[in-house]
Amino acid sequence: MKKSYLEEYERALTPLTVIHEAARCLLCYDAPCSKACPAGTDPAKFIRSVRFRNFKGAAETIRENNALGSICARVCPTEKLCQLGCSRSGIDRPIEIGRIQRFVTDFESSIGMKILDPGAKNLGKIAIVGSGPSGLQAAATLALLGYDVTIYEKRKKPGGYLRYGIPEYRLPSNVLDLEIKRIKDLGVTFITDCEISDLTLLKNEYRAVLLAIGASYGKSLPLFANNKNVELAVDVLAKIKEKKGKIKLKDHVLIIGGGDVAMDVATSLKMLGCKDVTAVAREEMKEFPASKKEFNETIENDVSIISGYTPVKIKGKTVTFKHVSLNATLKIKADKIILAIGQMSKVEMFDNITSKRGIVEVNKYQTSDEKIFATGDIIDGEKLVVAAVKYGKEAAYAIHEYLEAKR
Ligand SMILES: Cc1cc2nc3c(=O)[nH]c(=O)nc-3n(C[C@H](O)[C@H](O)[C@H](O)COP(=O)(O)OP(=O)(O)OC[C@H]3O[C@@H](n4cnc5c(N)ncnc54)[C@H](O)[C@@H]3O)c2cc1C
Numbered sequence: 486m487k488k489s490y491l492e493e494y495e496r497a498l499t500p501l502t503v504i505h506e507a508a509r510c511l512l513c514y515d516a517p518c519s520k521a522c523p524a525g526t527d528p529a530k531f532i533r534s535v536r537f538r539n540f541k542g543a544a545e546t547i548r549e550n551n552a553l554g555s556i557c558a559r560v561c562p563t564e565k566l567c568q569l570g571c572s573r574s575g576i577d578r579p580i581e582i583g584r585i586q587r588f589v590t591d592f593e594s595s596i597g598m599k600i601l602d603p604g605a606k607n608l609g610k611i612a613i614v615g616s617g618p619s620g621l622q623a624a625a626t627l628a629l630l631g632y633d634v635t636i637y638e639k640r641k642k643p644g645g646y647l648r649y650g651i652p653e654y655r656l657p658s659n660v661l662d663l664e665i666k667r668i669k670d671l672g673v674t675f676i677t678d679c680e681i682s683d684l685t686l687l688k689n690e691y692r693a694v695l696l697a698i699g700a701s702y703g704k705s706l707p708l709f710a711n712n713k714n715v716e717l718a719v720d721v722l723a724k725i726k727e728k729k730g731k732i733k734l735k736d737h738v739l740i741i742g743g744g745d746v747a748m749d750v751a752t753s754l755k756m757l758g759c760k761d762v763t764a765v766a767r768e769e770m771k772e773f774p775a776s777k778k779e780f781n782e783t784i785e786n787d788v789s790i791i792s793g794y795t796p797v798k799i800k801g802k803t804v805t806f807k808h809v810s811l812n813a814t815l816k817i818k819a820d821k822i823i824l825a826i827g828q829m830s831k832v833e834m835f836d837n838i839t840s841k842r843g844i845v846e847v848n849k850y851q852t853s854d855e856k857i858f859a860t861g862d863i864i865d866g867e868k869l870v871v872a873a874v875k876y877g878k879e880a881a882y883a884i885h886e887y888l889e890a891k892r
């Protein structure tokens with residue numbers, strides 16, 4: 486049956502199936518799954534609680550370690566992280582850690598559990614620029630430590646790529662809204678629709694500033710400049726999410742790129758009713774960059790995927806590609822051409838911060854300006870939500886350590 490863009494793609498576990506799945510866990514000592522989670526969510530501990538039917542205890546473990554636990558449950562490429570080294574793989578297949586985490590965090594929401602309590606706000610004021618996962622996690626950690634935190638966000642709503650990138654069928658907006666509400670309940674203030682272009686004022690008003698602006702712009706190639714048929718994948722995905730899927734569709738769409746963002750835009754357009762979507766990737770199939778889960782969803786939605794070709798020319802609506810290793814060319818005509826070839830930041834706009842090709846240079850999250858710290862996609866090219874959570878948490882502790890040393 487054809488799935489809807491507005492419905493969550495992966496089925497949820499039930500109380501019965503979640504206990505059955507947790508019962509497969511080998512309760513490993515020094516568990517590989519827990520070591521592999523960048524955010525320290527501790528799957529071994531919460532799975533053990535589920536196994537003994539202690540859903541509340543499991544929710545506490547997740548929430549105390551990861552302020553975005555129900556988001557990570559949905560968007561983490563678990564096959565490359567916690568599930569990769571799962572000892573159960575030696576017997577049959579890894580434990581479905583992401584799905585167990587989703588069940589537990591859904592349970593937490595369904596009974597309105599309130600796990601984290603706000604701190605006393607007696608350590609002074611901190612500003613965070615950017616409300617993506619890294620800014621959100623940092624805000625939660627700082628608030629719990631006792632800081633009065635304000636997040637400045639240039640978009641109308643907070644969330645970064647969680648709100649304006651990852652499609653609704655993988656991350657429903659109501660799940661994000663609830664995570665943000667939990668952070669607001671910790672006393673964090675959000676000022677949206679407010680682009681920060683100079684850090685001087687914030688530096689004067691706050692004890693420290695955390696830059697968490699992400700790589701929020703899509704990359705292009707000179708070849709495609711000024712062609713009205715070309716759009717950037719992150720802009721298309723943002724439009725689809727903002728309009729809840731109600732966008733004008735073109736019949737034939739060509740996507741250039743083979744990563745998760747390319748798969749997201751391809752699957753979204755197909756789900757919304759686009760007749761024919763083709764994605765052309767530079768990488769050959771053996772090194773295809775998209776995660777297995779996203780690749781499979783794209784195939785299930787009848788997207789055509791061509792690997793090993795790179796674009797060399799565009800004339801009107803026709804793109805010519807050359808094969809990366811064979812002497813072969815390919816021409817594809819489309820009504821819309823979408824570039825999904827990566828994202829970049831515009832951190833150079835802040836002249837007091839040292840950066841190299843969009844990546845901020847940091848020492849323990851501190852930038853070249855001692856009052857300004859940085860986190861998330863702008864300090865690393867890893868570009869995963871769970872990495873942004875880890876960096877956000879660590880950056881918050883780095884700020885705390887710096888401010889405590891100054892007292
Ligand atoms: C389409 C798409 C799908 C993805 N899917 C996955 C996935 O399934 N799993 C996964 O783990 N990762 C995924 N990622 C990657 C992941 O979303 C990012 O790594 C993560 O969001 C980075 O977090 P961040 O907080 O550093 O930045 P962002 O999420 O980019 O947030 C930065 C925020 O800062 C704001 N901002 C920027 N400049 C300013 C300014 N000057 N003033 C005020 N605010 C500003 C932006 O508007 C934005 O809200 C995906 C990315 C995209 C684009």
Ligand code: SF4
Nearest residue numbers: 510511513518571572
């Ligand atoms: S590695 Fe797998 S089997 Fe071992 S504790 Fe983690 S989930 Fe359970």
